[in-house]
Amino acid sequence: MSWQQRIAKAVAERQETNTLRQRQPLAQGAGRWLVRDDRRYLNFSSNDYLGLSQHPRVIQAWQQGAEHYGVGSGGSGHVTGYHQAHQHLEEQLADWLGYDRALLFISGFAANQAVIAALAGREDRIVADRLSHASLLEASALSPAQLRRFQHNDSQHLSRLLAAPLAGQQLVVTEGVFSMDGDSAPLADIARVTREANGWLMVDDAHGIGVDGVNGRGSCQSQGVKPELLIVTFGKAFGLSGAAVLCSQTVADYFLQFARHLIYSTAMPPAQAVALQAALGVIQSDDGQQRREKLAQHVAQFRLGASGLAYPLTGSQSAIQPLVVGENSRTLQLADRLREQGCWVTAIRPPTVPAGTARLRLTLTAAHEPQDIAHLLEVLHGERG
Structure with missing residues (x-):
């Protein structure tokens, strides 16, 4: 088998099993909101747990550092x-x-x-x-x-x-x-x-x-x-x-x-x-402590409101709240429907996670507001598997 045949076969196998990874070019994507193709989504896939990527003090420091160095x-x-x-x-x-x-x-x-x-x-x-x-x-x-x-x-x-x-x-x-x-x-x-x-x-x-x-x-x-x-x-x-x-x-x-x-x-x-x-x-700082407290409140709000969802949550008490769906194609479909309702959520599939545990990896941040969590829960409760 040639290099080209081997590569094409590997990509085709990923496509057939709904595990093909693809990147999405974003106009904005690190904070509370994510923008793609001129549409704005609530961002529930960011690891920016405290919202510091958008913090004025951090941005200003980078600008000053660039001017100096x-x-x-x-x-x-x-x-x-x-x-x-x-x-x-x-x-x-x-x-x-x-x-x-x-x-x-x-x-x-x-x-x-x-x-x-x-x-x-x-x-x-x-x-x-x-x-x-x-x-x-x-x-x-x-x-x-x-x-x-x-x-x-x-x-x-x-x-x-x-x-x-x-x-x-x-x-x-x-x-x-x-x-x-x-x-x-x-x-x-x-x-x-x-x-x-x-x-x-x-x-x-x-x-x-x-x-x-x-x-x-x-x-x-x-x-x-x-x-x-x-x-x-x-x-x-x-x-x-x-x-x-x-x-x-x-x-x-x-x-x-x-x-x-x-x-x-x-x-x-x-x-x-x-x-x-x-x-x-x-x-x-006190600002950091307030952000940690706000994040903890969001996690508590989400977990309380997630009772009765069609798919189980893990026992996580962190900003990472995985919703385990199981089957790859179903996970992708659910992620697409959430995006239709303005919530950007990423489907995580094997080999990143074990086979049969495909999931929506929901992440909450201090940049969110309580109404954002409420909207996410409303959309999720509208899904019945």
Whole structure:
């Protein structure tokens, strides 16, 4: 089979199973409203949980950063791309989250890949929650280490896997809040089991940072856990993009020598780092607390009003409220009908989620208003499967 035949066959298979991914060009799409083809929709697919992508203070900071630094970094951070704005942001993140060091990465995907690639050796074992993000599972599978997956949020199964004999070291990998189910990991139990096995814990808190914990410090702080490796990303509650790895001084020095995704990538624009400092300031402020409280009110309103829907919700208490439909074509049809009623919702299908669990991944944000949630519920209650 030729390259072209192989590619065409793979795309055709996705089309036949209603799992073909397609992008939608938007005129506007990060805030409360999404605009496409001159029509405005209430946006229930954004990860901008606190609405900071539209915050005047954050926007102004990026503009001021661009005026001072320009719009690019100029190279890898190991050459000329590391600016004072990056250094100041790293220092602020480390102080806020209680670590020696923070290292900035261009994306959460790159940060996860870099950490696992730099750490995992042939005699080591990675034990990951089976529903961990694709960046974590892919990096683990591609590493020379042995990969084992524990049942979702099952610390007892994790303990059994960690007890198997091993010559090297063990790295336990999980998310703080899971991106497709919206549920939280039992981090205190996982940390205890990992510690008893003399392993290290790595937590990707992309969906918890900025929202959970005191002053938005995230899932780990809220459960009294300090993993050896904490990954925070800026594409969700921070309202921007990029990521950081929080770790000890020695581990940071190691990554600066051996993390190829850090060494060989152009650094994020320093203007972006200035905007991220502003976003962090908002998260830590009374404004940030009010936004977290507003988001929690929206979640409570939605879950109370969702009683009796044709399709079940998961047990999520986070901004992520998945409505599990099951069948791919039905999920797509339901998403289309919601859009007809002015609600932009994305259908999530395999392989992103397990087969038979296609869903509408509804996300609520502090940018919404109570009447937005009420309208979404009204439309959903109009669907009877």
